[in-house]
Amino acid sequence: MTLPLGFTDDASDALPxxxxxxxxxxxxxxxxxxxxxxxxxxxxxxxxPGTAATLPGSDGRIVAGVLGIGDPLDPYSYGHAxxxxxxxxxxxxxxxxxxxxxxxRIGWGLGSYRFxxxxxxxxxxxxxxxxxxxxxxxxxxxxAASLRVRDLVNTPTEHMGPDELEAIAREIGQRHGAAVxxxxxxxxxxxxxxxxxxxxxxxxxxxxxxxxRWGDERHPHITLVGKGVCFDTGGLDLKPADGMRWxxxxxxxxxxxxxxxxxxxxxxxxLRLTLLVPAVENAVGPNAFRPGEVxxxxxxxxxxxxxxxxxxxxxxxxxxxYAAEQAPELLLDFATLTGAARIALGPDLPxxxxxxxxxxxxxxxxxxxxxxxxxxxxxxxxxxRYLTSHIADLANGxxxxxxxxxxxxxxxxxxxxxxxxxxxxxxxxxxxxxRPGRPAGGEAQGLRAAYAMLKARAAV
Numbered sequence: 244m245t246l247p248l249g250f251t252d253d254a255s256d257a258l259p260x261x262x263x264x265x266x267x268x269x270x271x272x273x274x275x276x277x278x279x280x281x282x283x284x285x286x287x288x289x290x291x292p293g294t295a296a297t298l299p300g301s302d303g304r305i306v307a308g309v310l311g312i313g314d315p316l317d318p319y320s321y322g323h324a325x326x327x328x329x330x331x332x333x334x335x336x337x338x339x340x341x342x343x344x345x346x347x348r349i350g351w352g353l354g355s356y357r358f359x360x361x362x363x364x365x366x367x368x369x370x371x372x373x374x375x376x377x378x379x380x381x382x383x384x385x386x387a388a389s390l391r392v393r394d395l396v397n398t399p400t401e402h403m404g405p406d407e408l409e410a411i412a413r414e415i416g417q418r419h420g421a422a423v424x425x426x427x428x429x430x431x432x433x434x435x436x437x438x439x440x441x442x443x444x445x446x447x448x449x450x451x452x453x454x455x456r457w458g459d460e461r462h463p464h465i466t467l468v469g470k471g472v473c474f475d476t477g478g479l480d481l482k483p484a485d486g487m488r489w490x491x492x493x494x495x496x497x498x499x500x501x502x503x504x505x506x507x508x509x510x511x512x513x514l515r516l517t518l519l520v521p522a523v524e525n526a527v528g529p530n531a532f533r534p535g536e537v538x539x540x541x542x543x544x545x546x547x548x549x550x551x552x553x554x555x556x557x558x559x560x561x562x563x564x565y566a567a568e569q570a571p572e573l574l575l576d577f578a579t580l581t582g583a584a585r586i587a588l589g590p591d592l593p594x595x596x597x598x599x600x601x602x603x604x605x606x607x608x609x610x611x612x613x614x615x616x617x618x619x620x621x622x623x624x625x626x627x628r629y630l631t632s633h634i635a636d637l638a639n640g641x642x643x644x645x646x647x648x649x650x651x652x653x654x655x656x657x658x659x660x661x662x663x664x665x666x667x668x669x670x671x672x673x674x675x676x677x678r679p680g681r682p683a684g685g686e687a688q689g690l691r692a693a694y695a696m697l698k699a700r701a702a703v
Contacts (some may be wrong), residue, residue, distance in 0.1 A: 322680015
């Protein structure tokens with residue numbers, strides 16, 4: 244098995260690495276020789292989270308390392324290690340439980356990542372020793388899924404448009420024995436996906452709905468939907484330059500759904516899986532959809548376009564309707580849907596909406612356990628008044644700035660049958676700046692929690 248970047252099973256020359264916190268530092272320090280303790284004191288090492296130090300031998304060579312951590316079950320407690328330590332092999336020294344070692348491996352893998360498609364990383368990460376032949380499959384699969392999200396989001400639209408998303412879905416499907424079906428261009432109209440077509444028709448890259456199906460008919464049916472706006476100009480309601488700069492990331496919901504589907508298949512969870520990705524580019528052109536238009540949807544609900552920059556919900560409503568037609572036991576959607584969610588909760592907390600308390604609680608609890616946090620927001624249905632249209636059944640926006648994330652979720656709920664358990668995650672999918680284990684750029688959020696929730700649901 245090929246190990247992820249940042250790992251080795253070659254124990255030669257691996258140095259011991261001790262994990263300490265501010266609380267445990269004193270006891271460990273008392274086991275050190277006076278010279279080693281003095282060396283750490285001279286560097287000001289106090290075991291604070293995000294710190295690291297090396298210890299020299301009598302000949303001046305490094306003989307050990309020490310890592311300052313916070314919560315031992317939070318993978319990001321270890322995310323600084325691969326680039327804070329010298330680029331050599333390290334082995335965890337001490338007695339640690341399985342959950343801590345899982346967190347260490349996941350954090351090390353996340354911290355080793357650098358997006359290097361166009362620019363080489365300045366240095367290689369330090370390597371963590373793992374036992375040859377041991378089963379670290381789930382830890383490594385979680386790393387791979389998180390890095391899949393980062394890679395997809397970081398890749399510019401030039402190389403990550405609707406065609407490329409389709410190619411990735413087909414490659415993943417072929418590798419795992421899934422069936423992939425795609426409706427593209429004017430076929431969307433023939434197949435009754437008019438809202439997806441309307442948003443994507445102005446681009447030279449054909450809009451499409453990507454559908455992947457996998458699993459045993461006897462297993463519980465789960466459907467994942469991901470917003471795949473590969474670039475968002477805002478359409479005719481054009482974004483300003485600073486608002487458009489990072490809109491390659493507007494397919495972050497699709498990246499999450501694709502990565503989660505791949506993870507479920509890789510781990511062979513006993514689920515029947517459907518993945519739906521409406522993939523478009525919201526472009527400006529002579530046939531771009533216009534403010535004030537009334538467009539059709541698969542459900543038959545007419546939608547007045549208040550703003551062409553509220554396009555994500557428009558493509559999702561067709562995908563959610565199609566998902567509901569297949570009567571899954573649970574429907575989850577991921578979308579970089581609103582700036583309002585970021586205003587409310589900031590960049591680190593995805594906004595969770597659900598039409599069932601038990602679904603929300605299961606995802607929130609998994610987030611706490613996995614240290615992959617989310618925050619539940621209310622589906623406050625009186626706010627549907629903000630989406631009132633005088634000429635159509637519904638508007639995709641309105642003049643009020645109030646509760647923008649809530650109204651977007653309410654729009655989506657309009658296309659989900661009340662009897663179908665559903666949850667929507669409004670994700671940022673992005674790190675604005677470098678932090679330990681979180682390099683600037685694409686980020687997976689709520690993904691490990693979603694997998695843990697679905698794994699528990701599958702009773703594995």
